[in-house]
Amino acid sequence: MKEIYLDHAATTHVDPRVKAVMDKYWTEEFGNPGSFHTAGLRALRALNAARASVARVLNCIPEEVIFTGSGTESINTAIKGVFRANKAKGKHIITSTVEHHAVLETCEYLEKHEGAEITYLPVDRYGQVKPETLEKAIRPDTILISIMYANNEVGTINHIAALAAVAKKHRVLFHTDACQAGGVLDIDVKKLGIDLLSINGSKIYAPKGVGILYVRRGVPIHPLIHGGGQEFRMRSGTENVPCIIGFATALELAHQEREAENARLTVLRDTLIKGVLSTVPKTFLNGHPTERLPNNVNISFMDIEGEALLLYMNEHGVCASTGSACTSKSLDPSHVILALGLPYEASHGSIRFTLGKNTTEAGIGKVIEVLPDIVQKLRHLSPVNLKMEDVLPQEKVQEIKTFQGAP
C-alpha cells in the first residue's frame, strides 16, 4: 500500500539535492571549523558560506545568524537569553495562547523559576493576535514579545510586521517563532521589523537536528550553552557542519521555489478542504479560510474522536495528525483548538493534514475517497450525536453556512 504522507508540519524528508550537497561533509570534509590546519579551514569556509546564504534569505548580515540544534533550542535561547540579559529592565514577557509548546513551556519555566511575569494574549476565532490587543498588554517593564509567525496546528498566519511595529513603538524586543513559516513565507527580517526569529531544519526539507536563531545586532542576549565560544559565543559546541550546510541549502532552495510550490499546494489544500467538507456531514475548517499556510488543512469531525479516525486512516496508508505531533500522545484536547473558542464537545475530533513536496492530486483524491466511509463507521459506533448549531459559537455556525452556500 502506498503511503500518503500528510504530516509535513511534523517533519519533512530531506530533499535529495540537499542530501547530495551534505554527503562529503560526513566522511571527507569532516574538519572542525575551529582547527588551525587546512582541513579545519575548509570546514570553516563551508560554514561561512552556509551562514552567508542564510543571511541573504533573511536579508541580514551573517553575524546575525546563529546555528543551533533545533527550532526548540532557538526559541529557548531567544526567550531565556533575552530574559536573563534584560531582567534588570523588567521581567514581563508577552506571548499568545496558541504558541508551540517550545514557547509556552519556556515561559512557564521562567515564570516558575526565575520570576518572570507572562501575559498570554488571546487570539480571535481564526487564531490571529490583534495588534491592538498586543498594544494594550505592553507594560513599562515588558522586555520581550514572542508571537508565532504561522500556527503549527491550524496554519493561521499572523500579521507579524504589524505586531512587530507595535513592539518597536514601545521599544520592546520582538521574537517570532517562524518554524512553520521558514521556506514558505517571506522571512525578510528588515521587512518584518523583528529582532529575533527561529527556524528549524526538519520542516524545510533539511535534516533534523539543526535550526537557526536570527539575533539583530545589538540585542542584549545571553547564551544557553557555554564552552568554546562558537557561534559568536552564543552557542558553544563543535559546529554540526554537514547539517548546517544541509540547512542553508534547503532554505536557499525553498526560497527559490516557494512561489511555484505555494501556488501548487494552495490548489491541493483547497481541493482537500472542499472535498472533505462537501462529502462528510458535520465537519468544519479550523483556522483562517485564506490567511493560512498553503500546506495546512485542519478539520473538525463532530461526534468522533481524533485518534480513532487517525488509526483508521493509517490503515488506508494516510498519515495525518491530531493537533501537533507533541500532543497526539496525550488525551487533552488541543490548546489551540480551545483557544479558537470551540467548546470541549467539539474539540476532540480535529485532524491536521499538512501537505508537502511529495503530495499529489491523486493522494488528495484518495483521502477524499476513503474519509466518508471511515467517519460514517466511527459515528455509527459513537453514542454522541450533537447538532453543530447547539454546541458551536454562533459566528462559527454562520461561517459554516456561508461555506455551504458557496459554489
Added chain:
Amino acid sequence: MSIELKPVAHADVKAKKDAAELEEWFYTDIVKDHFFNPRNIFKTQAEVDGYRPDGVGMVGSPACGDMMKMWIKVDKATDQLIECKWQTFGCGSAIASTSMLSVMLTENGGMPVEKALQLKPQDIVKRLVDLPARKFHCSVLGDKALRAAINDYFRKSGQDARVVVEGAKVIDKILKITDKDIEEAVLEGAVTLEDVQKKTKVGAQDKSCIPEVEQLIRFYREKYFGGKQ
C-alpha cells in the same frame, strides 16, 4: 556491513520509567482486531431503535473525550448476562476495550451478574494482552458503563436492594476534590503528588489533606499498576 540498533531491557526503576515515555503507541494485534472489527455492535440505527434491553448505562461525556453507552439483556432465571451491545466515543483503546468487555460478558453462555459487578479494568486489559500504559484509563469507562447498566436493570426489574451505589469521599474540603478525582488522575498517568495536583489542584488551599492524597496515590498506583512505577 550493516548494524542494527536494538532496544535494551532496563534494569533499574528510573530507566524503566523513562523507557515508558518512549513506548510505542502501536496497539497489539488483539486491540487492533477489536478496534477494526468491533464485536456486539448495532448494525443499523433501526436496530438501535428497536432494541429492547433489560438495562442501559451511560457514562462520560463528549466534552471529556470519552463516552460510553451499554445495553444489556439478562436471563432472569439464571441471573446471567446474555446479550450486551455498546457504543463508544473515544480513542482506539476505548473502542477496543468496550468490544472486548462485551465479548467477556457474553461468551460461554453469559457471565453471572454478580461476577460482572466485580469486573475491574485490569481484567479487560489482561484479555487485550497489552494496552499501552498511558492508554490504561481508556478501559476504565467500560466497567463503569456496565455497572450503570446493571443498576438500571436492578431498578427496572424491582431488585432495588441489589443496586450498588458508588460513593465518593471528599478529600480536599475547600475545592471539593474526591477520592474518585484522584483515582482518575492516577489512571491518567499521574505518578507523583505534583502530577496529581497539576490535574486536580488538590491541596492547593486545603494543605491538611496532602498526606491523605499521597496515601491514595500509592493505593491507586498499587491497585492499577501493581505498585510498579
